[in-house]
Amino acid sequence: MSTSTRSSKRQKTETDDKPFRLVYWPGIPGRGEHIRLAFEATGTPYTDVSNQTEEGVGAVIKQVSEDNTGDESNPPPLAPPILQHGDDITISQTPNILLYLGPKLGLVPDPKDDPVGLYHVNALTLTALDGLSNEPHDVHHPIATTLYYEDQKPEALKKAKDYRENRLPKFLGYFERVLSGKASGGGEYLYGGKLTYADLVLFQTLDGVSFAFPNCISKLRKSGKYDKVWALYERVKGLEPIKAYLASDRRLKYSMGIYRHYPELDDQE
Amino acid sequence: MSTSTRSSKRQKTETDDKPFRLVYWPGIPGRGEHIRLAFEATGTPYTDVSNQTEEGVGAVIKQVSEDNTGDESNPPPLAPPILQHGDDITISQTPNILLYLGPKLGLVPDPKDDPVGLYHVNALTLTALDGLSNEPHDVHHPIATTLYYEDQKPEALKKAKDYRENRLPKFLGYFERVLSGKASGGGEYLYGGKLTYADLVLFQTLDGVSFAFPNCISKLRKSGKYDKVWALYERVKGLEPIKAYLASDRRLKYSMGIYRHYPELDDQE
Secondary structure (H helix, E strand, O other): OHHHHHOOOOOOOHHHHEEEEEEOOOOOOOHHHHHHHHHHHOOOOEHHHHHHHHOOHHHHHHHHHOOOOOOOOOOOOOOOOOEEEOEEEEEEEEHHHHHHHHHHHHHOOEEEEEEEHHHHHHHHHHHHHHHHHHHHHHHOOOOOOOOOOHHHHHHHHHHHHHEEEEHHHHHHHHHHHHHHHHOOOOOOOOOOOOOOOOOOOOHHHHHHHHHHHHHHHHHHHHOOOOOOOHHHHHHHHHHHHHHHHOOOOOOOOOOOOOOOHHHHHHHOO | OOOOOOOOOOOHHHHHHEEEEEOOOOOOOOOHHHHHHHHHHHOOOEEEEHHOOOOOOOHHHHHOOOOOOOOOOOOOOOOOOOOEEEOOOEEEOHHHHHHHHHHOOOOOHHHOOOOOHHHHHHHHHHHHHHHHHHHHHHHHOOOOOOOOOOHHHHHHHHHHHHHHHHHHHHHHHHHHHHHHHHOOOOOOOOOOOOOOOHHHOOOOHHHHHHHOHHHHHHHHHHHHOOOOHHHHHHHHOOHHHHHHHOOOOOOOOOOOOOOOOHHHHHHOO
């Protein structure tokens, strides 16, 4: 690899010959975190460009510039996260990057044994991102992403109530149901009895909503209705490479990204 | 095939041996429309279960029931559209169903020639669905999907303004940029110079926003800034199988689904 990396090391695989570069906004976990977790869980070297190199945020700006029309084989990305694999491959959209990385990092079922497994993992990922990442973002920005939270606070208060009372239980209940189903392969992981990137996405989104809505999540955890979901959360959190990552300075703190802790948007104790 | 189909016929391919069933809410185009268009554009027989069989809406209800935990190999779906392929495969999430169908229906680049093409098509699809399907839905339901539009109208008016002035031009500008880029293969289609399912999705989402915001879209079309986008729209609309489909009674009318025409949410002439 031509660039340095701070990620933990594991045995090299055939996919290691071209370096992976993650291009994402610096300083926040954001949607880039899903990509980081896939690399970290598998000990795959990668460069977190805007956090780890002198290119900084410029790497993002260049990609999302209105002058960027892509190149011979890659359309321009609308927004980060963006994965660069070697010199010639640029992939965007969080679930799409995971889809691309999944087979390379061993985070999906082997297509020889289970040719449809990849699609189930993708569906579970899309669903977690919809309900536990996009929607929590929209809670604090219900009207316009270009306005400050403070300028849409009355609407955010209403949307937060609906999110806590209806949407969050709906999505937690869905994943509890997935973990109760036979296709989960025993209920320890979402699909096929083994860790896939869908589990990493669910872990990260649960971690995010726990930061944003601590009182609400505390009540939901105590309800006992979603025990399999929270057991999965703790299981992923306890995996050695994830534990090491979470304790490292590569794990960025939540701040003004997707998951924000505004006490007025949480349950009032 | 065990079930009747009203779709147009074309030469059978090897994927025809197991029937395709689309399970979606009856009577509206909705997200199911993206799946219908993939079948229709390629002359692939399929059954639109809730619109064409006696199972009706029951087929959807059964799948999304809180008692459904899926089966041995398929997790339960959260929501329609749902694709059933033969007796043993159930796939959910619109972009995921398209990803599954793409190679089978010839709506993605041949992976032998272009192993990364599928991911570009998927990214373009996700982006069109984000900005031109999910966001227009949220315009009329900015606070809660469980409330009526009338109960969130003040918020919808604000969000509609932002959507028309900022978001819609942003996404149209993005796709114009994609069509101006070399990876589009000449600018007639989004990627690789040939029709892919990303073009069908862009067509459908443009058609939807044209229904929802006719005054705004008319102005944006006249601006001349997005001519490649609208040329693509007309190109897809003019494809023989699509033309035949749009003229058929299989093409459902917009009503109270994703795309709704509330004049107060559009530009005022």
